[in-house]
Amino acid sequence: MCRIPRCQYLFLLCVEGLSLSLKSASENGSISGCRINRSAPAITHLLFADDSFLFFKATTLETKAIQEILSSYKRFSGQAVNFQKSAIFFNANVHRDKQMEIKQTLGVFNDIGNSKYLGLPSLIGRSKKTVFRYLKDRVFLKIQSWSSKLLSRAGKAIMIRNVAQMIPTYTMSCFMVPKTLCQEIERLMNAFWWKSNVSTGKGIRWCAWDKISMSKKSGGLGIKKPPKLFLSASRNPTSN
Structure with missing residues (x-):
């Protein structure tokens, strides 16, 4: 029988709280997520191990909503986002001034670019x-x-x-x-x-x-x- 350490259970519970917060924000319209087509459901986040991918529109309101969710997650769980290791990606239609505004709001200045994730190309x-x-x-x-x-x-x-x-x-x-x-x-x-x-x-x-x-x-x-x-x-x- 495989036994999972208690610390991993606590981590899963905390991440579940983050997932529910993002889902609630999507339901009340604070963030809109990303759709692969008009009829597909919106995707607000993807979780893999200790990495999280968040999807939202490049607007000031949705950026502040994401910032508030991450701040609340930090206060209640004690887990902080490592912004130095975090990266961000923008659609080609987002103006450069808006990109800089969102980066400053979130505190993330690294671009995904041609980097790799788990040995595979990110983009x-x-x-x-x-x-x-x-x-x-x-x-x-x-x-x-x-x-x-x-x-x-x-x-x-x-x-x-x-x-x-x-x-x-x-x-x-x-x-x-x-x-x-x-x-x-x-x-x-x-x-x-x-x-x-x-x-x-x-x-x-x-x-x-x-x-x-x-x-x-x-x-x-x-x-x-x-x-x-x-x-x-x-x-x-x-x-x-």
């Missing part, structure tokens, strides 16, 4: 290939470090299956990654398989990569192609 813009470029860079650096070593074909197959293909798995379990980026990662693995120096990309391809990517039962090496390994792992319908 996904129109150019997904630029956002997820770091996946290809990490695979490339790994393969470059292996190129100086004398690896057999079996060793290369193990490195590709157990290391290179596992690097993007965590990210691609949450987001849909562009197919072109998956193909570029596949080319890196292909070049590494046929030649140790992947920077030149040369080497005789004695066999088509489609045959190598087949299952072992079918005569291949079990190196899955990106459309099967990566794209099928992206099951989050909200990340399209």
